[in-house]
Amino acid sequence: MRVLLIGPPASGKGTQGRRIAAHFDVPYLSSGELLRSQVAAGTPLGHRVADDLAAGDLVPDEVMLEALREPLHEAMSSGGYVLDGFPRNVAQARELETFAAKIGGAPEIAVWFDVEDAELLKRTRSRALAEGRVDDVDKVARHRIDVYAAATAPLVDHYRAQGLLIRVDAAKPVDAVTGAVLAALEPFAKLA
Numbered sequence: 001m002r003v004l005l006i007g008p009p010a011s012g013k014g015t016q017g018r019r020i021a022a023h024f025d026v027p028y029l030s031s032g033e034l035l036r037s038q039v040a041a042g043t044p045l046g047h048r049v050a051d052d053l054a055a056g057d058l059v060p061d062e063v064m065l066e067a068l069r070e071p072l073h074e075a076m077s078s079g080g081y082v083l084d085g086f087p088r089n090v091a092q093a094r095e096l097e098t099f100a101a102k103i104g105g106a107p108e109i110a111v112w113f114d115v116e117d118a119e120l121l122k123r124t125r126s127r128a129l130a131e132g133r134v135d136d137v138d139k140v141a142r143h144r145i146d147v148y149a150a151a152t153a154p155l156v157d158h159y160r161a162q163g164l165l166i167r168v169d170a171a172k173p174v175d176a177v178t179g180a181v182l183a184a185l186e187p188f189a190k191l192a
């Protein structure tokens, strides 16, 4: 199973993505976590992206692809992926299509986590307190929501046009969202 997760910041992609991956036994890959771990480890790539992460801006497409290439290749060759946070704009979606075509790993489904802004800000506020992510403080979180609207939301139409889109109401409680996503994905699960 090859699944993309699309949604604004704090729409629950990480929480649900891990559950989806565990349920269908495919690797979970988060572009944001990948970058944050590079920053934490102080790698050259980490140094290049630290400012963008802190500001809530997207990192340059080519840097994102560089970070993701190997783990994604590995996931694609191991039967599938739940990909959280990539692609995040139409250019990245085209990159993914090119990359996937070479190894037969094109996405089969794009799950769109639909939540309104007021709820997102509530969540980033509590996450800022609980996890201390610098990009969850209000001003940066608002900016990330704007970046989502400008750069990422067009992917909803992109994948709808390809017939790959599934919308979930991600404002519901965590377990209810999980139930809805798993039910929607069940028909796509490959028989082992």
Ligand code: ATP
Binding pocket: 007, 008, 009, 010, 011, 012, 013, 014, 015, 031, 032, 033, 035, 052, 053, 056, 057, 058, 059, 060, 061, 064, 084, 085, 086, 087, 088, 092, 135, 144
């Ligand atoms: P969740 O819905 O799981 O809470 P999130 O949207 O809050 O996720 P991440 O996906 O972890 O947050 O992204 C954090 C930051 O990482 C982004 O603001 C951006 O700077 C960078 N980033 C992540 N993915 C990409 C990408 N595909 N292209 C460019 N930058 C990215």
Ligand code: MG
Binding pocket: 013, 014, 030, 032, 033, 084
């Ligand atoms: Mg996340």
